[in-house]
Amino acid sequence: MTKKLLMGNEAMAHAALEAGVRVVAGYPGTPSSEIVETVAKLHAAGTAHDVHVEWSTNEKAALELLYGASLAGARGLFTCKQMGLNVASDALMSLNYVSVRGGLVLIVADDPGPISSQTEQDTRRFASFAKVPVLDPATPEQAFAMVKVAFDLSERFHTPVIVRPTTRVDHASAFFDVQEETHARPVPEEGFERNVSKWVIFPRRAYEAHGEINERLPQIAQAFATEEQFTAFNRMEREAGWGAASDVQPTFGIVAGGISAAYAREALRMVQARAQAAGLDVPPYRFMQIGTPYPFPEATFAAFAEGLGDVLVIEELDHVLEDSLTIWVGRTHASLNVHGKLTGEARDRGENDVDDIAARLERFLGLSGRLRLRRRELEAQGYAASPSEAAIEDLPVRPPVLCPGCPHRGAFYAVKQALQGTSAVMCGDIGCYTLGNAKPLDAIDTCLCMGAGITMAQGLAVADPGSAAIAYVGDSTFFASGMTGLANAAYNNHDITVMVLDNATTAMTGTQPHPGTGVTLMGQRNEPLSIEAVLAANGFKRVYHADPLDKDASIVAVKAAVEYEGPSAVIFESPCTQVSKPNAPVLVNPDVCTGCKKCITEIGCPAIGFDVNAEGMRSGNRGQSYVDPAQCVGCGLCLQVCPFKAITTLSAGDTVAFPAVEPEQGEAQKISTASDPHETPEEGGQDA
Ligand code: SF4
Ligand code: SF4
Known part of the structure; x- marks a missing residue:
């Protein structure tokens, strides 16, 4: 044993491994993501033996995979946040009727607040709806203990078991004595045993199974009330x-x-x-x-x-x-x-x-x-009296914003520019890009749940044909929940435009890989799934590519896609700043800046501030913008937005020599960026 300071999520991962878990799968979602990642780290470190761990494409895929493993006799661990269970619920409701073989534990992390969710749904409610026992830890230590007993409970009563921590339990830390190495429990030699009357759910079998569930629940309640391993949780x-x-x-x-x-x-x-x-x-x-x-x-x-x-x-x-x-x-x-x-x-x-x-x-x-x-x-x-309350009230409000240099900012800006004067409804989705709703971008009108933007846009296209129906979806959400919506759009020929914001990662939850990255959680490299090919296979006949940090090219691509009657898409490709190297920061030339604030009011990059006391040749005493070099990643978007060319790139050792320039009318100067040239409609926009 070794003593470690662990977060609740890390502790639950250790507990599952010590309980002999063989297959671990889930879909990232705050506050649950670190559980799967911890298993992957321990596997990569060579201390968690014989375990398979993966990010599945979505929660339903993860739970169904784990159920297959359970029928082969393996212990399985599923993780997600509370709304992920909605996605997996179809599988959960039925597999509880069929019953499990190897222990199947679901850690479903609830998010009171909510801090990073669309709902405050309570997984304890879901457990009673699905007739599945649930354990509710108060501390990381209890979470550790509960995960261990949950596997035994699952196998003893042939039921899936839910452990439901909340954000503070997931993210609080405590010291634990954990095993230095763990081994998955061996699966029975015979593997899966064919038994059609048991593993195939038919109405008659469902009727019988419902009775079996109703019989075992009072037995489990009795165990909770009388057995020491559970009474410790009901002190x-x-x-x-x-x-x-x-x-x-x-x-x-x-x-x-x-x-x-x-x-x-x-x-x-x-x-x-x-x-x-x-x-x-x-x-x-x-x-x-x-x-x-x-x-x-x-x-x-x-x-x-x-x-x-x-x-x-x-x-x-x-x-x-x-x-x-x-x-x-x-x-x-x-x-x-x-x-x-x-x-x-x-x-x-x-x-x-x-x-x-x-x-x-x-x-x-x-x-x-x-x-x-x-x-x-x-x-x-x-x-x-205690001064703390007054001090807390005085703190400024700090709403969440897109990171400095986030490529989504360029995509939202281009869409808004392209749609100027056009009636449009812009359906958002779940991910960092939900933050596109904030001013000054103000580029999202709706947000419901994973993948819903694509299908909601179709309903709007039918009911409000006078407005362009726009859907935003991130690359991870595209694979998790977007594809059935694409097929529906093509099948019914809905006139929508899907803006795929491909930043090459699952950014919101901590840059996890997904099918489009081609790298699995266990480090295996496979052929990445092509978003363009998926769009084409789902009947999208117009697909354009654009670099969101190239403003003019992006605007052209959006206009072309929106003009097409029928389902069309723009794939905005630029990596998340969390997974790419920053460029040199940019600089505002005080001799050129007029203090017009356009760089602030148009794109809202948090690296750009405004000094009301600054004076310059062209700004007089209006104040001037400045760039915080500690935050700026040199994405170049603000250079294209400033109409006076007052912002420029600066490399280490460069001498700053700013030209005196006159403002251009309308469009800003186009600059080259670090990315490759992009396929625009003029350059051969794809007619897939
Ligand atoms: S280049 Fe401009 S828009 Fe990009 S991160 Fe720096 S200040 Fe922000
Ligand atoms: S847009 Fe340009 S001129 Fe206007 S405040 Fe920003 S840097 Fe200065």
Whole structure:
């Protein structure tokens, strides 16, 4: 064993390997991505033996692949973010009926906030919908332990098992004792065993299987309530309350799930300390974490609830535990009031935090009025309140933006320029390029889910034929969820234009490879899938290529594609700045800059700032733009946007000699870029 400081996601990867996982597959999505990457790193380091790990083209492909491995007797690990399970749900709903052979564990990371998602859906809800057990860790340590027991649970009850961490569990770090080397569990010698009546789902078999699922769920709930490996996740803790007699029967109960259990423990300590400082008694209470929310461990909760009159439920996302408690109260006719999201006593959305929970606990325990009075007394005596809240409110808002030099900026700018004066609806999609909606680019009108831009544009083309229907899709999303939409467009001859923003990686989630890169997660090099060939195979008869950092050529390509009646596409090709070498930064010539701000108001590169105090020959006292060389990657887009040629490239050692130039009318000067010349319609735009 060796001691390591690991993030929750890394720890779960280690746990799966120690549990003998043989096949690991998923699709990247924050906050889950590091799990698969950690397995790949350990495999590449030669310490994780006999494991196959891959990024699949999407979540459905990953889960179906893993189910095949499970039927051959291998243990499999699936990972995705919460919305990825929507994509994989078709497979999940059915495979639970067919039942698993090798243990199959799904780590589905939820994103309260949401911090980087379109929804705040709760995977515990999905688990009960699919009738699949779910484990809900409060800490990285619990996540590590839960992944290990999940494999045994899966094989014992022939069920897939979900482990559902949330962002803070995924990304918090702790020390772990982990095995230096791991070996996948051997698969049975006989491999897959043919059994049509078992592995082939037919209506009659589905009917029987549904009964089997209904029978095993109470057995699993019983295991959660009685077996030590699970009861450790459903711990009851009794507190006498500071200053209260220890033999007083508590009437208050606090139930928490997931990371909220960790927050609640800290908040309770905070409440105790505040009460102690104010000379107040805290009434006795019981606290319980429920780490196995579905199937609900009723027997454990029944013991916890004995003698209690009120229970406050603290959880993130949906009121899953609160529902279970309410159902239990209704069925048992218990004299217990359940408080939580449904009663307005807990946050109904977003992340919980310690301060908020502490305030709610003070109210719930009847302390807030007296604590407030005491605080006022202290303030009157000259004790200052905590400055932290005021300081936090003063922080500036920093919305997410495309990186300096991001090639998507050029693509959005070209599309907007090409469509000037044209009515158009621009359908976005999921990825960095969703940020094209921000001003000044303002180039996205809709965003729904992976791949939806292509198909939504088709609906708009049908219902609003007077507007050009534009769809943006990134290269990774193109392969993950875009291809069926392409086929639909060609099959029904929808008049749309798809802008494929090909930056040669899955940028948003950490530059993972995909089928278009030709490199697998295990380092194998295969023939990359051609986006152009896929478009052609799906019936797109007009496909143009453009370098998004070549403004004029890009505008020409977009105009040609939009003018074509029928499905057409522009493939914008330029690598993400995270996977390419930067060029020398550019420089604003103070003798030429007029302070017109066009470089800022047109493209919004964060490397360009404006100095209101700068004065120059042509700007007078209007102020001038400047480029932050630490951020600029020399993409060259701003050079093409400045109408006065005030921005220029600068290499190390260059002497700056800026020509005095007059502004051009309309179009900016075209410059050469590091990329190859691009195929434009004039240069032979492809008639695929
Ligand atoms: S060249 Fe201009 S647009 Fe590109 S990164 Fe530098 S400042 Fe931004
Ligand atoms: S667009 Fe050119 S002239 Fe105008 S502020 Fe920017 S650098 Fe200066």
